[in-house]
Amino acid sequence: MLLPLISLVIILLFAFRSSTWIYPAKKLPPGPPGLPLIGNLFQLLGVQRRGKPAIVIGSHKVALDLFEKRGSIYSERPRCIVANEIMTRNLVFAFAPHDNSWRRMRRASHEILNNQIVKNYHKFQNIEAVLLVKDLSKAPEFYIRHIQRATTSSLLSVIYGLPPCPDPFDPTLMLVTDLTQSVLDAAAPGQHLVEYFPFLRYLPSRLCSWKRHAEHVFQIADSVFGDLYRQVEKRAERAWLAGTLYAAGSETTSKQMLWFLLSMAIYPDIQAKAQKQIDDIIGRERLPNLDDFERLPYVRALIKELLRWRGVGPFGIPHALSEDDYYEGYLIPKGTDCIVNVWALNHDQDVYGSDADFFRPERHLDQDGQLKLVASRETKDEGHNTFGFGRRDIEKRVSRICVGRHVAVNSLFIQMTCILWCFNITPAEDETGKPIFIDENEMIEDGLTVRPLPINRYKFTQRFPEMEELVMNVLELDGRDHLDTED
Numbered sequence: 183m184l185l186p187l188i189s190l191v192i193i194l195l196f197a198f199r200s201s202t203w204i205y206p207a208k209k210l211p212p213g214p215p216g217l218p219l220i221g222n223l224f225q226l227l228g229v230q231r232r233g234k235p236a237i238v239i240g241s242h243k244v245a246l247d248l249f250e251k252r253g254s255i256y257s258e259r260p261r262c263i264v265a266n267e268i269m270t271r272n273l274v275f276a277f278a279p280h281d282n283s284w285r286r287m288r289r290a291s292h293e294i295l296n297n298q299i300v301k302n303y304h305k306f307q308n309i310e311a312v313l314l315v316k317d318l319s320k321a322p323e324f325y326i327r328h329i330q331r332a333t334t335s336s337l338l339s340v341i342y343g344l345p346p347c348p349d350p351f352d353p354t355l356m357l358v359t360d361l362t363q364s365v366l367d368a369a370a371p372g373q374h375l376v377e378y379f380p381f382l383r384y385l386p387s388r389l390c391s392w393k394r395h396a397e398h399v400f401q402i403a404d405s406v407f408g409d410l411y412r413q414v415e416k417r418a419e420r421a422w423l424a425g426t427l428y429a430a431g432s433e434t435t436s437k438q439m440l441w442f443l444l445s446m447a448i449y450p451d452i453q454a455k456a457q458k459q460i461d462d463i464i465g466r467e468r469l470p471n472l473d474d475f476e477r478l479p480y481v482r483a484l485i486k487e488l489l490r491w492r493g494v495g496p497f498g499i500p501h502a503l504s505e506d507d508y509y510e511g512y513l514i515p516k517g518t519d520c521i522v523n524v525w526a527l528n529h530d531q532d533v534y535g536s537d538a539d540f541f542r543p544e545r546h547l548d549q550d551g552q553l554k555l556v557a558s559r560e561t562k563d564e565g566h567n568t569f570g571f572g573r574r575d576i577e578k579r580v581s582r583i584c585v586g587r588h589v590a591v592n593s594l595f596i597q598m599t600c601i602l603w604c605f606n607i608t609p610a611e612d613e614t615g616k617p618i619f620i621d622e623n624e625m626i627e628d629g630l631t632v633r634p635l636p637i638n639r640y641k642f643t644q645r646f647p648e649m650e651e652l653v654m655n656v657l658e659l660d661g662r663d664h665l666d667t668e669d
């Protein structure tokens with residue numbers, strides 16, 4: 183009898199804590215009215231609350247003002263009990279507090295992923311892209327798995343120095359995909375009541391399946407990342423840093439590749455333009471590689487457009503504010519979750535024009551077909567905001583912007599270029615021989631990321647007969663060193 187009563191009192195206390203009553207309403211940024219007790223808990227696209235205030239940013243100006251000009255106080259992460267504290271014990275620095283431990287891990291990541299050093303990984307990424315087109319020509323029905331394999335395996339090489347893993351159904355690769363998905367799901371807003379009522383964290387595991395699941399994920403991840411790390415070095419304390427990079431990079435890049443296939447299947451004219459540039463520059467005698475990066479501006483514009491038009495993280499990863507701040511006369515209290523509507527920014531007609539909703543790589547090119555040098559101040563010349571926010575010049579100390587973006591762009595470039603060099607991508611046909619309809623607006627939300635529906639199937643038609651032989655030649659020559667090292 184007493185327990186329910188105590189619980190009710192605690193819930194009410196937390197609810198009052200989370201209400202706007204502790205802050206004078208007129209000073210807070212404007213937002214939709216909240217329901218009594220639960221605030222805006224169920225209006226996740228409006229103001230999201232995990233027992234505390236949140237702001238949703240939908241303008242470039244505000245995002246730049248807060249995350250760049252005032253980056254030192256807007257680079258915290260919201261508390262995330264299940265994904266961060268239980269599932270990964272604060273060891274995944276992408277979700278971890280903005281403290282000295284984060285700074286050490288960010289600096290170490292920057293050292294192995296900066297713009298200069300990523301050139302050292304070209305050879306791994308090149309060979310993975312060739313393996314990818316070989317797999318696509320042999321078993322196109324498993325295209326999702328092949329893309330996941332290529333992306334994940336090239337990160338295994340970049341981060342752990344391991345040779346390519348050629349088996350698309352390799353148990354370790356599949357396990358890492360599942361683990362990453364579990365963390366992404368748990369980090370998504372609204373997943374667990376405990377984020378709103380943190381005292382639930384102290385309930386015994388035997389009473390809560392979510393807690394048992396989170397603890398189970400930690401045990402598995404700890405053993406997988408530990409095993410991977412021990413294969414290359416004995417210093418297990420760095421295992422989670424490497425594991426974070428591996429997990430953060432694999433799902434994001436693979437899902438972005440799935441959007442690439444969709445865009446090519448429904449925009450054949452853009453596919454043809456990219457293929458024309460690839461054919462003109464590379465020809466049919468050899469496969470593309472990352473040395474071709476500078477020579478293929480249309481493909482680079484295509485990557486920018488893909489990241490803008492269908493970026494995999496519509497809300498990025500939320501930031502949080504580490505001290506009270508005033509912006510345009512409004513108080514933003516310490517601890518506020520700061521969520522950016524990246525999707526809205528990427529489709530902002532003031533920046534991209536009235537055709538912002540259309541897929542049009544040309545918008546990133548000048549009249550000579552070269553990438554625009556100064557694309558836009560709002561996007562720091564990236565042409566999109568899909569890699570998040572933070573100053574580039576002091577990235578190691580403050581910024582939360584994606585630390586893996588250079589590796590990601592290189593992976594996208596070489597996988598996309600090799601696929602376009604080898605295949606025409608079209609929608610698959612139904613039983614009557616009619617191309618299936620692919621809706622660019624339908625998507626699946628996976629925690630913090632979005633991907634196209636799996637029913638979207640494609641036909642990969644080889645563009646010329648010598649392709650397979652050339653692919654096998656590259657694998658025999660360039661791949662031998664990498665593929666045989668397991669023996």
Ligand code: HEM
Pocket residue numbers: 275276277288291295337426427428430431432434435438494495498499500501568569570571572581582583584585586587589590
């Ligand atoms: C298309 C691919 C990718 C996309 C769209 C992407 C996007 C993002 C975004 C939106 C953030 C949060 C930025 C912010 O807080 O404002 C982020 C952070 C991060 N990304 Fe990526 N990412 C990609 C690939 C990668 C790769 C390949 C790696 C590793 C090799 C990686 C590692 C990380 C890490 C470790 C963080 C956390 C940074 C921090 O909190 O300090 N990402 N990414």
